[in-house]
Amino acid sequence: MRAIFQHRAVRHLAAALFWIGLWQVAAMSVGQRILLASPIETILSLISLLPRFDFWSSILFSLRGILCGYWLAVMIGLLLAAVTSRQKVLMELFRPLLAAMRSVPVASFVIAALIWIPSKRLNILISFLIVLPVIYAGALDGIRQIDTSLIEMARIFHMPFLNRLRYIVLSASLPSIHSAMRLGMGLAWKSGVAAEVIGIPTGSIGERLYRAKVYLATPELFAWTLTIIALSALCERILSLIFNWVQRFALGRSAQRD
Amino acid sequence: MIKVVNVNKSYGEHAVLRNLSHHFPKDRVTWITGASGCGKTTLLRLILGLESPDSGRILGVPSGAIGCMFQEDRLLHAASAYTNLQCVQRRGAYTRAAIENALQSVGLEGCADQPVDEMSGGMRRRIALLRALLIDTELIVLDEPFKGLDEATKALVRAFTAQRLQNKTALIVTHDEEDIRTISGEILQL
Numbered sequence: 001m002r003a004i005f006q007h008r009a010v011r012h013l014a015a016a017l018f019w020i021g022l023w024q025v026a027a028m029s030v031g032q033r034i035l036l037a038s039p040i041e042t043i044l045s046l047i048s049l050l051p052r053f054d055f056w057s058s059i060l061f062s063l064r065g066i067l068c069g070y071w072l073a074v075m076i077g078l079l080l081a082a083v084t085s086r087q088k089v090l091m092e093l094f095r096p097l098l099a100a101m102r103s104v105p106v107a108s109f110v111i112a113a114l115i116w117i118p119s120k121r122l123n124i125l126i127s128f129l130i131v132l133p134v135i136y137a138g139a140l141d142g143i144r145q146i147d148t149s150l151i152e153m154a155r156i157f158h159m160p161f162l163n164r165l166r167y168i169v170l171s172a173s174l175p176s177i178h179s180a181m182r183l184g185m186g187l188a189w190k191s192g193v194a195a196e197v198i199g200i201p202t203g204s205i206g207e208r209l210y211r212a213k214v215y216l217a218t219p220e221l222f223a224w225t226l227t228i229i230a231l232s233a234l235c236e237r238i239l240s241l242i243f244n245w246v247q248r249f250a251l252g253r254s255a256q257r258d
Numbered sequence: 259m260i261k262v263v264n265v266n267k268s269y270g271e272h273a274v275l276r277n278l279s280h281h282f283p284k285d286r287v288t289w290i291t292g293a294s295g296c297g298k299t300t301l302l303r304l305i306l307g308l309e310s311p312d313s314g315r316i317l318g319v320p321s322g323a324i325g326c327m328f329q330e331d332r333l334l335h336a337a338s339a340y341t342n343l344q345c346v347q348r349r350g351a352y353t354r355a356a357i358e359n360a361l362q363s364v365g366l367e368g369c370a371d372q373p374v375d376e377m378s379g380g381m382r383r384r385i386a387l388l389r390a391l392l393i394d395t396e397l398i399v400l401d402e403p404f405k406g407l408d409e410a411t412k413a414l415v416r417a418f419t420a421q422r423l424q425n426k427t428a429l430i431v432t433h434d435e436e437d438i439r440t441i442s443g444e445i446l447q448l
Contacts, residue, residue: 149328149330149332150332150334152308152332153326153328153332154346156306156308156323156324156326157323157324157325157326157346157389157393158322158323158346159345159346160345160348160349163345163346167334167337167341167345168334171334171336171337
């Protein structure tokens, strides 16, 4: 028995089964699917959603918007960190803005944004605004990890630019940037869908969640939540694969698994 | 020829170099010696352009790459010996076989693919030295290149260094008289 639990996958599966079991017991104790849908009801609801066109079109709508906002935040966050790390004045200038962006609730952003932009673009803007300070902070931290003595060495040797980028800059800063991007991916999904629930853009996952809540379709609400978790996990996994590849390129070895 | 003219350098109240003037001959080795703290490494840092003198001028330092071995190894610790030697070179400057031969010359045969962070201090010093000696440059600057090596390895590495420094302008900091006896050159006593 102990030997079986040596495998990480078995341990993960056992932990998941424990919590699903607890969920099932809780649902049976409550006895009302409107208040708490059981795992079985949730899975059945999800299965019933799978063949529907609007299920996939909603996923595509939200996926497109949230990833668009996310990657925009990644690019601008990295660029901003690269520029402000060299210019202390600019860093001081942006510090209060990014601190404010970290503290402002998603709902405040959404309500303010709805005045300016149509609700169908909301998930792009909100995921961008929430992810940007996270990426910026992670990239700045990564830049601080770069060994300045190696930069001096590279300058004296006239080390080719691509080698500097690969062996000195990327190898030192990638771990921090990777952590920030992983954290940002989860936040992008949370904030993006929250924005959709408030703004109710037609054809989004947020709208489906909202309607499920209005019609007290709790199993469907849970099924959509499961879908969001799966999408977020899938995006994180793809991100990790990309990072493994980049890290292999930068260091010549695979990224450490966490 | 590199000319150091009336150079002064202080750190706070502590004057390290006072009105130093010296002409370093072209295509020859110059040994820089002196007691600890007399400004040997500071002089190298000024010549490398890593620091500026408080007053005075340094002329004739080539604008291209400089082969340099610092007091610290300054290696890419996650990368292999081969990558460390190859990454500062222009594309195609050395074949893998040439780099493996050079490694063999300093007693590091079979170490090309070994990550530097798995090497001993002495092995890292030799990689740092090779990096400085293999690059195609007009000037080589070495700060205590044989420090931390055992006598047998030191002899091997000195011989390789002497061969590589023939007809090259090199500035080498040392405390070891044996180094100066092995590789002929001028001496600047600070």
